Amino acid sequence: DIQMTQSPSSLSASVGDRVTITCRASQDISTCLNWYQQKPGKAPELLIYDASTLVTGVPSRFSGSGSGTDFTFTISSLQPEDIATYFCQQYDTVPRYHFGQGTKLEIK
Amino acid sequence: QVQLVQSGAEVKKPGSSVRVSCKTSGFIFSSYAISWVRQAPGQGLEWMGRSIPVLDIANPAQKFQDRLTLTADTSTNIAYMELTSLTSQDTAMYYCARDVSCGADCYLFDIWGQGTVVIVSS
Numbered sequence: 285d286i287q288m289t290q291s292p293s294s295l296s297a298s299v300g301d302r303v304t305i306t307c308r309a310s311q312d313i314s315t316c317l318n319w320y321q322q323k324p325g326k327a328p329e330l331l332i333y334d335a336s337t338l339v340t341g342v343p344s345r346f347s348g349s350g351s352g353t354d355f356t357f358t359i360s361s362l363q364p365e366d367i368a369t370y371f372c373q374q375y376d377t378v379p380r381y382h383f384g385q386g387t388k389l390e391i392k
Numbered sequence: 393q394v395q396l397v398q399s400g401a402e403v404k405k406p407g408s409s410v411r412v413s414c415k416t417s418g419f420i421f422s423s424y425a426i427s428w429v430r431q432a433p434g435q436g437l438e439w440m441g442r443s444i445p446v447l448d449i450a451n452p453a454q455k456f457q458d459r460l461t462l463t464a465d466t467s468t469n470i471a472y473m474e475l476t477s478l479t480s481q482d483t484a485m486y487y488c489a490r491d492v493s494c495g496a497d498c499y500l501f502d503i504w505g506q507g508t509v510v511i512v513s514s
Contacts, residue, residue, distance in 0.1 A: 314498075315495075315498075316494070316495065316497065316498035318494070318500045318501075320437075320501075327487055327504035327505065327506055327507050328429075328437065328487075328501070328504055329504070330500060330501060330502050333494045333500045334494050334495060334498065339502075371436065371437055373437075373500065373501070375497065375498050375499040375500075377497060378451075379442065379451050379499070380439070380453065381427065381439035381499070382439070383436055383437040383438070383439065384436075385436050386436045386437070
């Protein structure tokens with residue numbers, strides 16, 4: 285069973301800061317890694333899929349990179365509306381879907 | 393537009409069952425799988441299982457295999473999730489999500505329902 289380790293679990297940053305979240309898989313998952321944003325009281329929303337492809341309409345300050353076991357999600361310039369919890373998600377065969385533990389992002 | 397609309401909040405007694413519906417619109421229901429994901433209060437996301445309406449197939453996660461039933465009605469474009477033998481540990485927000493292939497052996501959830509709160513309390 286593939287394990288996903290997401291870090292940090294929480295993060296406090298200032299408006300305009302560059303923010304980075306990482307997700308590590310316990311084995312090679314190629315680029316099968318997706319990122320979601322969940323605002324308080326709302327359902328998650330897909331932001332990035334296939335490790336680095338931005339969903340249409342998502343601001344370009346969001347980006348993703350990585351392949352194999354190590355992945356990074358970046359907000360280039362943090363905005364107040366980016367306050368949310370972010371999750372990575374991976375698909376394993378059988379089928380099984382795994383989520384990272386989540387990163388709660390707050391404004392400093 | 394593409395949307396998933398779930399049924400309303402539920403309050404259940406321990407040992408009982410709950411059935412949540414997910415009404416879809418704006419896309420060809422039989423062309424997609426529907427997954428179910430839950431989130432306990434203050435916790436992360438947990439995948440429960442998926443159904444493939446066109447094949448009448450359900451794949452519950454191993455953790456839920458004994459008490460989870462996933463079905464889909466292609467005549468009404470509604471997916472259902474039924475969880476039995478409820479305990480307080482099942483208190484959570486339950487989401488349905490459209491399950492889409494993003495490559496070989498890779499899937500994502502591109503559209504989510506609004507969520508259904510299930511509270512299990514005596």
